[in-house]
Amino acid sequence: MENKRNRMLRKVLKDRWLYILLLPGLLYFVVFKYFPMWGIVIAFQDYNPFLGFVDSPWVGWTHFERLFRDPDFFMLLRNTALIGLYKLVFFFPAPIIIALMLNEIRKQVFKRFVQTMVYIPHFMSWVVVVAITYVLFTTEGGVINEWIKAIGGEKINFLISSEWFRTMFIGQIIWKETGWGTILFLAALAGVDTEQYEAATIDGANRWQQTWHITFPAIRSTIIILLILRLGDFLDTGFEHVFLLLNPMNREVGEVFDTYVYAVGLAQGQYSYSTAVGLFKSVIGLALVLLANHAAKRAGQESLY
Known part of the structure; x- marks a missing residue:
């Protein structure tokens, strides 16, 4: 296991500039694509901007039921x-x-x-x-x-x-x-x-x-x-x-x-x-x-x- 980890580390160090070039694109997807996905939680809340994600009351599937009806x-x-x-x-x-x-x-x-x-x-x-x-x-x-x-x-x-x-x-x-x-x-x-x-x-x-x-x-x-x-x-x-x-x-x-x-x-x-x-x-x-x-x-x- 240790040898496998060392080999992987050596490969990363060898191609470090390629990984550095990868960082801007990776950060873009993390910041603008994956991180905002946490906002999906408000679909199950009665979201109030003044209360935020934590304090807004949960309503479960109410909004989906409203959509289908x-x-x-x-x-x-x-x-x-x-x-x-x-x-x-x-x-x-x-x-x-x-x-x-x-x-x-x-x-x-x-x-x-x-x-x-x-x-x-x-x-x-x-x-x-x-x-x-x-x-x-x-x-x-x-x-x-x-x-x-x-x-x-x-x-x-x-x-x-x-x-x-x-x-x-x-x-x-x-x-x-x-x-x-x-x-x-x-x-x-x-x-x-x-x-x-x-x-x-x-x-x-x-x-x-x-x-x-x-x-x-x-x-x-x-x-x-x-x-x-x-x-x-x-x-x-x-x-x-x-x-x-x-x-x-x-x-x-x-x-x-x-x-x-x-x-x-x-x-x-x-x-x-x-x-x-x-x-x-x-x-x-x-x-x-x-x-x-x-x-x-x-x-x-x-x-x-």
Whole structure:
């Protein structure tokens, strides 16, 4: 036991600079990710900021019972789950498709130009993205509605229509984040041995066959890992984005847990209740990650652990 401890100590001393470089990142997660988790305790209290964590009275599962009995609970769960599902179905594959397309471009100047163009929207805030959407889709001089009118159609009030809310929401996410999402996949594709393509060409494989049998398998493990991680955020729709698009006309399809926490929990000072809602979301996300990771392992694919 003593020898094992000494060997470990020698390894740490040998790589001490690597461990020193690790410290800032480790401290970040401890201070901003793990330490705040103690605040979860207020979900089981009637928290009063003046009394603090210690003296606030315990109420057990009261806030969770209130959430599940709320008349809007199933509406919130439906809206949040549908948006999460749409993001998985329509947004998650988009960076993969773009990365595969970029990988086929042989002229590096043009490739870098396209990459830059698809990266730029990521650096815009959701306020700017929604503002652009308003300018394009408003019924009062909006480009899209003017075009619809020009071809003989009737103007559509996209901005307050409940039928178009989720379409616009997912479309904005795809436009803003798809380019940035290609970075990891392009990095994975950069490690593919070009000799495999040369051998496939000699064997008579066309570009589609090379993509299916060489390129796609090279990023399969990356896809699976990112999919598992994405499931952890399944109920996390993003408050700012939804809040900017929300209005009384589309609330029935647009109200989600994030905006509900703000409206009912934070705006009214109900900190314990809002924490309970957030904890509910986190537990569902954790369960989905564990199930997806287990399924990946059972299928013999790459997994988180």
